[in-house]
Amino acid sequence: MTGRAAVGRVLREAAVHYTDPAHPPGCLIVSAAVNCGLESAEVEEAMRALRQATKAGIGARIAEDVAAGLRPEDTDVDSMAAFYAAAIQGMSVQARDGATREQLERVADLAMLAWPEGQCPLAEASSSG
Template identity: 60%
Template structure:
């Protein structure tokens, strides 16, 4: 029996990631994946299991690489406001970059998927909810530190910023430039609540 052709698994995974990012999960066929990766279907199945599991690996690679700027911003900045402003500004730069497909893989890859892709939609929805929860946690930090009023609707504010990021992804796919997305980021920060009022007696 002839040996299967050996290949660079990480390079193949990167190629698959870019294909899914560019075309979406359902629109990217096994034939297109294997052609882009330079392998035959049996090699793909042997290395990754199936298309869905390949996609899951690609998404996790995306989180570790292209999408890691969000986690860095949310963990490195000293205040919630600074963290979220950095997320928005870096989102503008990353989503408009011409070094890779526009927008966010996790936001766009399962748009208009059919019922057979429900697991993929659920996977990506889970990642988006985790990101929104991380944003809320940083807003909660500012409330706890007295930088925001105790009555701040932190869940609503987190949803607003998550929706802003999703909209920036869509706009970038439609051709919005970095300057356009940066303007969105700047306007979004104008919705940040006024600081808590400190009273003295």
């Protein structure tokens, strides 16, 4: 699975899970401990680390595409990872504010439209084969 497919899947699955009526809307990791006092600093740091790990995982998938020749070598992996992490986090907040699964699926679709086009020569050569 390409990084693009993986990120798209994560976004679509977020739309499903964030709106599942079997549990509170959104994502606890996204919304927990974002505005805490000193007494909760440890929890706040743990949640921040989990959010950063998610962003790093997205970046790793994008970097794999670069290494495989599916993305140009000058791809701004960190910025792309930050953008898609922000989309996931925003979807969580939207779900907490009452967004439906269908609305979040549309957000996921729109976020994937922002995936930069362009391939490196290796990818173009293998697709024309």
